[in-house]
Amino acid sequence: MAGVAGVAVLAGGLWATRTLADADDAPPTALRATKVSTTSAELDWKVADDADHYVVRVGADRSLTKNTVKVESRTTKVVVEDLKASVPGKEQFFRVDAVRDGTVTSSRTGRFSLAPARMAKVSVDKRSAGGVRLDWKAVANARQYDVQVARDKKFTKNLTTVRTLGPGSGFVQQGLSADSRYWFRIRPVGGDSVGAFGAPVAVTTRPREVAFNIATWNVCSEKCSGYAGRARVMADYLNENQADVFVLQESGGKRVGATTNAIFSGGKRQFVRATGGAKARYVFYRPELFRQLSGGNFDIGDGRNTTWAELALRETGRRFIVVDVHLENGHGNDGKRRREANRMVARMEAINTADLPIIYAGDFNSGRHRPSDSPGAIMRQVGQTDAVDLADEPVNRDINTGHTFATTVLRSGAHVDHIFVSKEFEVLGWKQLARLAGGRYASPVVSDHNALRATVALDARKVDVGEPTPTTLVSGLTSDGLQ
Numbered sequence: 467m468a469g470v471a472g473v474a475v476l477a478g479g480l481w482a483t484r485t486l487a488d489a490d491d492a493p494p495t496a497l498r499a500t501k502v503s504t505t506s507a508e509l510d511w512k513v514a515d516d517a518d519h520y521v522v523r524v525g526a527d528r529s530l531t532k533n534t535v536k537v538e539s540r541t542t543k544v545v546v547e548d549l550k551a552s553v554p555g556k557e558q559f560f561r562v563d564a565v566r567d568g569t570v571t572s573s574r575t576g577r578f579s580l581a582p583a584r585m586a587k588v589s590v591d592k593r594s595a596g597g598v599r600l601d602w603k604a605v606a607n608a609r610q611y612d613v614q615v616a617r618d619k620k621f622t623k624n625l626t627t628v629r630t631l632g633p634g635s636g637f638v639q640q641g642l643s644a645d646s647r648y649w650f651r652i653r654p655v656g657g658d659s660v661g662a663f664g665a666p667v668a669v670t671t672r673p674r675e676v677a678f679n680i681a682t683w684n685v686c687s688e689k690c691s692g693y694a695g696r697a698r699v700m701a702d703y704l705n706e707n708q709a710d711v712f713v714l715q716e717s718g719g720k721r722v723g724a725t726t727n728a729i730f731s732g733g734k735r736q737f738v739r740a741t742g743g744a745k746a747r748y749v750f751y752r753p754e755l756f757r758q759l760s761g762g763n764f765d766i767g768d769g770r771n772t773t774w775a776e777l778a779l780r781e782t783g784r785r786f787i788v789v790d791v792h793l794e795n796g797h798g799n800d801g802k803r804r805r806e807a808n809r810m811v812a813r814m815e816a817i818n819t820a821d822l823p824i825i826y827a828g829d830f831n832s833g834r835h836r837p838s839d840s841p842g843a844i845m846r847q848v849g850q851t852d853a854v855d856l857a858d859e860p861v862n863r864d865i866n867t868g869h870t871f872a873t874t875v876l877r878s879g880a881h882v883d884h885i886f887v888s889k890e891f892e893v894l895g896w897k898q899l900a901r902l903a904g905g906r907y908a909s910p911v912v913s914d915h916n917a918l919r920a921t922v923a924l925d926a927r928k929v930d931v932g933e934p935t936p937t938t939l940v941s942g943l944t945s946d947g948l949q
Contacts, residue, residue, distance in 0.1 A: 554633030579657030585664030
């Protein structure tokens, strides 16, 4: 036996002497795990002097009581197999007992991580104009994931690598450019063990929202004189105010319908009239921005009808519906307007089976200034909001939308004309297009109503991809996955 060294130990306030074990009884040290797989690992260690044999215990907790595997060896190296993979990955703990002449000397507890399994297939769950959500099945033994994103399939352009802070089998990236192509690839990480990248996935973000101007105008064609001259002024005014789609009321039936179509079509913005309009209610749009998919008109009672058109934005393909509204006039006719609005809404719900975004625009002959405003209440019940209430700085809100042909401007804020929009639209602006000169209506006064224009934005499809995944930046990782 080698010599004995003494160490002073304070016990009960008195100094006592404790003897350390001889060097050849020293515990195993320098515990190491190499050649780790998903269910096995090669373990090795060092000793000052060989033992008769070694007992190695591996388990899922530091006390080595859970999922424990026991292996004996006569060398300072052993392969431990049949270890249990887990989702998410967990650390493995092990201890080596050196047995010499029946005496057991134990090492400290070492730890290692099993290698993560092969990366699962990644799918694109959601895309927005500025983000993406990726999903995959959880990988055995993975405790985190490395995510690489680049602008090319070889992962050389604008390469960024991040590591998730948790084991979740999903990844949300925000802050991407709209209508742009990105490449993603992901690999599982299990502590010090890093798996291989899976197959790359290409993602093209959606286009940003497209903004356009929608207008409405009651043009008083047949019951007001001098229509052709007035209509030319009105058509030019809509072009000058950059309308992209507009609806007309009192725009003429059999007698002056052809006049309306001829005057309001074309112009600087090359408007065309949507098919399906009839009985003095028509929809016009710019074919450069939109294409018409369907449209029509239907009776709502009291001798009135409603015209509608389904349009699609050429830039994004996003579909929406415009409804041209004209309800019963007269202060005492709220009951008729309520009946007509209910019929209109019910019919449009039957038509709009795809639950498309929808705009109701026109002369409602009603507003909050009236003792009863059944049409407005009905609009709000079906999820519509008056665009003037959504705009940050509406222009000419105080001007009444209806008036006489006098040049006096009424400013009590009474609006009988409205543009109601569904929740998919963002209202960027609202303006009453009043032709003013010196604080009065400019001559000639072209109608007994003013036009309204709302600037609205509609995304390719509003998508919430979720909150960005918490990550940390991984530096020095090249396109081939090496540091």
